[in-house]
Amino acid sequence: MDRNPFFEDWTTPFGAPPFDRFRPAHFAPAFDRGMREQIAEIDAITGSAEAPSFANTIEALERSGRLLERVGRVFFNLDASNTDAALEAIARDYAPRLAQHQMRIALDPGLFARIASLYEQREHLELDGDQLRLIERYYLRFVRNGALLSNEQKQRVAAISERLASLYTAFGQNVLHDERDWALILDEGDLDGVPEFVQSATAQAAEERGMSGRYAVTLSRSAVEPFLTFASRRDLRRNLWEAWTARGAGDNAPIIREILALRAEQARLLDYENFAGYRLDDSMAKTSAAAEQLLLQVWRPAKAKARAELAAIEAAARADGLNEAIEPWDWRYYAERVRQAQYGLDEAEVKPYFALDNMVQAAFDTAGRLFGVAFRERNDIPAYHRDVRVWEVCDSNGGHVGLFLHDNFARSGKRSGAWSSRYRDQENMDRPVAPIVVNNNNFARGDTAAGEPTLLSFDDVKTLFHEFGHGLHSLLSRVRYPSQSGTAVRRDFVEFPSQIFEHWMSTPATLRTYARHYRTGEPLPEELLNRLVAARNFNQGFATVEYTACALIDLDLHRAAVAEDFDSGRFEQDFMDRMQVPKEIGLRHRLPHFQHLFAGGGYAAGYYAYLWAEVLDADGFAAFTEAGDVFDPELAASLKAIYSAGDTKDPMELYRAFRGREPTIAALLQQRGLAAPRAD
Numbered sequence: 289m290d291r292n293p294f295f296e297d298w299t300t301p302f303g304a305p306p307f308d309r310f311r312p313a314h315f316a317p318a319f320d321r322g323m324r325e326q327i328a329e330i331d332a333i334t335g336s337a338e339a340p341s342f343a344n345t346i347e348a349l350e351r352s353g354r355l356l357e358r359v360g361r362v363f364f365n366l367d368a369s370n371t372d373a374a375l376e377a378i379a380r381d382y383a384p385r386l387a388q389h390q391m392r393i394a395l396d397p398g399l400f401a402r403i404a405s406l407y408e409q410r411e412h413l414e415l416d417g418d419q420l421r422l423i424e425r426y427y428l429r430f431v432r433n434g435a436l437l438s439n440e441q442k443q444r445v446a447a448i449s450e451r452l453a454s455l456y457t458a459f460g461q462n463v464l465h466d467e468r469d470w471a472l473i474l475d476e477g478d479l480d481g482v483p484e485f486v487q488s489a490t491a492q493a494a495e496e497r498g499m500s501g502r503y504a505v506t507l508s509r510s511a512v513e514p515f516l517t518f519a520s521r522r523d524l525r526r527n528l529w530e531a532w533t534a535r536g537a538g539d540n541a542p543i544i545r546e547i548l549a550l551r552a553e554q555a556r557l558l559d560y561e562n563f564a565g566y567r568l569d570d571s572m573a574k575t576s577a578a579a580e581q582l583l584l585q586v587w588r589p590a591k592a593k594a595r596a597e598l599a600a601i602e603a604a605a606r607a608d609g610l611n612e613a614i615e616p617w618d619w620r621y622y623a624e625r626v627r628q629a630q631y632g633l634d635e636a637e638v639k640p641y642f643a644l645d646n647m648v649q650a651a652f653d654t655a656g657r658l659f660g661v662a663f664r665e666r667n668d669i670p671a672y673h674r675d676v677r678v679w680e681v682c683d684s685n686g687g688h689v690g691l692f693l694h695d696n697f698a699r700s701g702k703r704s705g706a707w708s709s710r711y712r713d714q715e716n717m718d719r720p721v722a723p724i725v726v727n728n729n730n731f732a733r734g735d736t737a738a739g740e741p742t743l744l745s746f747d748d749v750k751t752l753f754h755e756f757g758h759g760l761h762s763l764l765s766r767v768r769y770p771s772q773s774g775t776a777v778r779r780d781f782v783e784f785p786s787q788i789f790e791h792w793m794s795t796p797a798t799l800r801t802y803a804r805h806y807r808t809g810e811p812l813p814e815e816l817l818n819r820l821v822a823a824r825n826f827n828q829g830f831a832t833v834e835y836t837a838c839a840l841i842d843l844d845l846h847r848a849a850v851a852e853d854f855d856s857g858r859f860e861q862d863f864m865d866r867m868q869v870p871k872e873i874g875l876r877h878r879l880p881h882f883q884h885l886f887a888g889g890g891y892a893a894g895y896y897a898y899l900w901a902e903v904l905d906a907d908g909f910a911a912f913t914e915a916g917d918v919f920d921p922e923l924a925a926s927l928k929a930i931y932s933a934g935d936t937k938d939p940m941e942l943y944r945a946f947r948g949r950e951p952t953i954a955a956l957l958q959q960r961g962l963a964a965p966r967a968d
């Protein structure tokens with residue numbers, strides 16, 4: 289076998305992963321050696337004859353597991369962005385083994401004794417603020433993992449973690465396989481109403497599936513939504529909708545039941561009433577009641593707004609000769625008609641102004657104006673797929689900040705949705721380490737053979753900016769310790785840097801400069817821009833309902849008692865009935881493919897985090913509009929401090945330092961068009 293690149297120093301520019309050298313066979317030996325090395329490092333800490341100190345315990349822990357970290361980052365990023373049968377098999381094999389390894393460290397009594405002793409003396413150790421917080425976080429993390437339990441209970445929480453890791457892997461692989469195996473294959477005659485740019489993307493998708501000359505609508509969101517918006521063939525919209533919302537339905541129900549039951553058991557072992565209580569105890573919201581209260585504050589006005597939207601949609605459908613009830617596969621199609629009528633806005637007229645490359649440039653330049661960073665493409669650094677572009681990020685003095693990988697197109701072997709991740713975290717414990725960040729989107733690629741660029745919808749551009757905001761949180765990180773780097777903050781704070789960045793996408797300043805027609809290069813006409821801005825709250829009832837319903841059912845699921853006969857399909861239906869979720873809208877993610885909750889643990893009882901953070905981002909962006917300059921340098925500098933702080937400080941403390949006060953919900957209600965009309 290060739291030499292294993294994980295056992296060598298990487299001589300690529302900036303020590304980027306040598307993607308051209310990785311083979312599936314390299315991962316298992318690297319994982320194995322990585323785990324062995326970390327166990328030896330932990331044994332050295334616990335076996336030390338010296339009394340515990342910050343350096344010989346906490347810093348030594350931060351330094352442990354370097355090899356495992358390196359192989360894990362490469363493996364799990366590739367498995368998400370560009371997987372195949374070989375990587376999937378490794379994921380099934382190693383997910384439980386890695387969970388077992390982590391729990392072995394988390395439940396090591398000798399290690400916890402040292403951490404607890406430091407925690408007790410922490411006020412007398414003359415530590416800096418970031419070090420003090422690091423000790424407190426370590427202590428809490430160990431306790432939350434079960435360090436205070438009896439041996440028998442410890443064995444059980446370890447077994448639960450291991451089993452959950454396998455279930456998460458299986459859930460995600462089932463969804464991916466359903467998405468890979470299904471497409472709506474069409475001929476030219478089936479495309480009534482579908483504008484040229486959507487045809488071009490579906491032609492490209494058919495081409496990639498070896499069906500040149502035909503059209504394929506795949507199950508990625510950015511392929512499905514345009515077809516549902518434009519296709520006048522109701523039967524085809526229905527076929528597509530049914531396949532889209534059935535993803536995971538074949539295999540994932542028993543997995544959901546087992547995951548929920550294990551989480552409930554884990555929470556009880558740790559002395560919480562339910563998993564939501566356990567999860568939210570370590571969050572800004574603190575309790576599921578607080579999160580729910582925020583959700584309900586938008587739920588009622590959102591439903592009222594959606595009812596008004598439905599009335600307009602029904603009128604449009606009647607005018608079109610449809611005399612049946614509106615179904616979920618009709619909403620986007622008739623909403624688009626209503627939007628055209630009310631605002632004179634036609635998605636097909638707008639979209640040619642949103643070419644992917646221009647919007648990427650807009651995101652880069654916005655980061656430049658706000659935070660003083662610049663992006664230069666590097667063609668000398670290998671990526672893992674020909675679609676991926678590699679950028680070097682520099683500061684205003686030309687100093688190296690990090691690398692940014694942009695992976696924008698949908699393809700089979702790539703998880704759906706959009707996400708930001710890292711191949712390497714920024715840190716500066718022993719020496720400065722620059723971050724390597726990746727953004728994944730699932731845009732439908734334009735027909736490149738025909739010279740058509742990739743055109744984005746307004747929502748796609750928002751997603752692009754959102755993930756880029758996460759990317760900046762990782763890139764601008766300026767911390768000392770690896771486990772405080774960038775996005776390592778509370779889950780309900782991590783969406784703040786991403787969501788506030790979305791605001792710059794829709795400001796007139798950005799639209800005027802970057803929204804240019806892909807053929808003529810003409811800027812977006814001013815009156816079209818005005819109509820776009822005027823229509824900003826259009827369909828927000830729908831968008832708020834489909835999101836908030838998911839956030840509410842997530843909390844309900846993680847507070848529920850899960851008996852043997854628990855049926856997630858029935859639970860979903862009961863929830864829809866009880867909350868009176870409009871059936872014409874439904875859930876943004878149905879449970880069998882709700883990957884936030886079941887393909888990992890990160891957003892379980894945490895899907896509310898988007899709205900929680902929106903209170904902050906709406907209120908925070910208002911600071912810029914109040915200042916009369918969305919690029920106000922002073923405000924930008926104090927916002928940058930949040931992106932740079934990672935988890936070195938309490939999130940609300942960071943927010944107050946930026947805004948001068950705590951947030952209020954007013955700006956959020958305003959931004960979603962849900963504010964109660966003024967009494968005067």
Ligand SMILES: [Zn+2]
Nearest residue numbers: 754758783786
């Ligand atoms: Zn996000």
